Amino acid sequence: MNKWELFLGHKIGMPAELFEIFNTKPSQMFKNNQIIYRQGEIAENFYYLKEGKVQAFVNSLDGLEKILTIYKKGEIFGEASFFDGFPRMSSARTFSDSEIITITKADIIIYFQKEPLFALNFIELLSQKVRMLSNEIDNISFLSAEKRIAQYLLNKNLYTNFSIDCTHEDIGKAVGVSRIxxxxxxxxxxxxxxxxxKYRKILILNQNALLKLLES
Incomplete structure (x- = not known):
């Protein structure tokens, strides 16, 4: 297994204890394309995605949008700014009809008091996300457009054995290149x-060829 297979095969998982706790809280339904929070806001809570998909993105001063990641069922999001106290560095919106649980400061204090090990679980989770974000920044800075797109497709292919649902514009926003x-x-x-x-869908036929491109 080469370094790209190791990197692409790594998924950030939430500790099982937290997964079980969060699933017991009341949830809220969000329609597709609904804003959950905006860049620059103060983070008074973070979120657990019980069902659906959520897209994290940033907007530049000139109005350009860059997709950072898409969260899926069972993942938490918006927690970085919640813990560091600084304004949110990104926005989040639903990418499908979604069921979302809000986690407040009071909630998390109770969890940590009952089970101090949960705090360590969160530190590990945040560390993994920082590492993944660092890799993404390095890739945007140093990889060619072809390699960025190949990596995007391979990452997407981790979550499905079928076709990848996306447009050329989606890919461009995610990897920082034009639709053309x-x-x-x-x-x-x-x-x-x-x-x-085909229309709004891509099927990977030769994964090894894309991996070799990343290695070249």
């Missing part, structure tokens, strides 16, 4: 028979 560049590179991958594309 995405289209050109996907056409190249398609000609090599590494992927198969």
């Amino acid at each position: 560049t995405v289209s050109r590179i996907l056409n190249k991958f398609s000609k090599h028979q590494w992927i198969y594309t």
Whole structure:
């Protein structure tokens, strides 16, 4: 297994104890494309995604949007600013109809008082997320557009054995390139028979070829 397979195969999981606790709290339903919190707000709570998908993104001063990640069922989000006390550095919106549980400061203090080990679980979880974010920043800074898109597709493919649901614009926002560049590179991958594309869907045909591209 090469370094890219190790990196791409690594998923950040929430400790089982916290998973069980959060699932007992009341949840709130959010419609698709609904804003949960905005960049610059003070974080008075964080969130546990019981069902659905949530997209974290940032906006630059000139109005450009960059997708950071998509959270899925069983993940927490918005916790970094909650713990460090600084304004939120990103926004979050639902990427599908979603069921979300809000975790307050009072909640987390009770959990930590009952089970101090939960605090260590959170430190480990936050450390993993920081490491993943550092890798992403390095990739945006140093990888070519082709490699960024290949990595995006491979990461997405971790969550499904079927086609990847996304548009060229989605990919461009996620990896920091224009939609035109995405289209050109996907056409190249398609000609090599590494992927198969149709409307809003991409199917990976040759994962090894994409991994070799990342290694080159």
